[in-house]
Amino acid sequence: MHSSTAAVCPPLRVRVTRSLLGYGVLAGPLYVVTAAVQAGVKTGYDPLRHDVSLLANGGAGWIQTANFVVTGLMVIAAAVGMARTRHGLTGPVLVGGYGAGLALAGVFPADPAYGFPPGTPAGPAEVSWHGLAHLVAGGLGFLALVAACLVFAGRFARRGQRGRAWYSAGSGVVFLAGFAGIAAGPGQVAATVAFTVAVVVGWAWLAVVSAHLYGTEVDQ
Numbered sequence: 064m065h066s067s068t069a070a071v072c073p074p075l076r077v078r079v080t081r082s083l084l085g086y087g088v089l090a091g092p093l094y095v096v097t098a099a100v101q102a103g104v105k106t107g108y109d110p111l112r113h114d115v116s117l118l119a120n121g122g123a124g125w126i127q128t129a130n131f132v133v134t135g136l137m138v139i140a141a142a143v144g145m146a147r148t149r150h151g152l153t154g155p156v157l158v159g160g161y162g163a164g165l166a167l168a169g170v171f172p173a174d175p176a177y178g179f180p181p182g183t184p185a186g187p188a189e190v191s192w193h194g195l196a197h198l199v200a201g202g203l204g205f206l207a208l209v210a211a212c213l214v215f216a217g218r219f220a221r222r223g224q225r226g227r228a229w230y231s232a233g234s235g236v237v238f239l240a241g242f243a244g245i246a247a248g249p250g251q252v253a254a255t256v257a258f259t260v261a262v263v264v265g266w267a268w269l270a271v272v273s274a275h276l277y278g279t280e281v282d283q
Contacts, residue, residue: 080147084273087138087140088141088270088274090134090138091263093130094134101123107179108179112178112255115259116173119172121175131165132169134162135162135164135169138158138161138165139166142155142158143155143159145158151218154215154218158208161208164203164205167200170200171200202242208235208265208269211235212268213231215272216228227272231272234265238265241257242258245257
């Protein structure tokens with residue numbers, strides 16, 4: 064009877080870890096859907112030219128601010144869950160760094176730029192202190208995610224999980240390329256679209272790894 068009950072109800076530590084990892088699965092869809100809805104209804108916003116950070120400006124800008132902060136905290140929770148598995152601490156700490164970067168990017172909003180919100184000059188913004196803090200927080204967070212992808216790629220490779228290793232490494236390379244593109248050419252269609260794709264790739268990677276750890280690592 065005791066063993067049957069244990070099989071149905073995992074130990075508390077397992078349940079807590081799984082709950083934390085679940086945030087890693089949910090954070091990306093929440094972020095993407097929230098941003099996509101705003102992009103579709105905000106006057107003057109062009110997803111081909113304007114990155115998501117600009118949504119924190121104008122009417123109802125608080126929605127994107129909350130999107131950054133809430134999903135950032137969810138990523139940190141997932142990082143804690145990852146740290147409770149058998150994949151070491153370096154990768155989870157880097158994932159947590161990505162979450163912290165997102166949350167801080169919400170606390171410090173980006174400056175209006177490239178004609179958004181309507182009435183803003185068409186060119187780059189004059190960078191304010193909070194705009195600079197946004198860029199630094201976001202940049203460091205993005206680099207942390209790239210590094211996390213590569214660290215997990217190495218760990219998967221050492222365990223003979225070549226598919227996951229290649230997927231993690233590829234995701235890191237795609238995200239780094241997208242980040243480099245938007246840093247070099249903000250406001251340009253190709254750079255903005257590439258960065259948007261890279262962001263989705265990054266969120267997908269986090270969800271896949273969190274789901275993998277949820278389903279296999281915790282039980283062991």
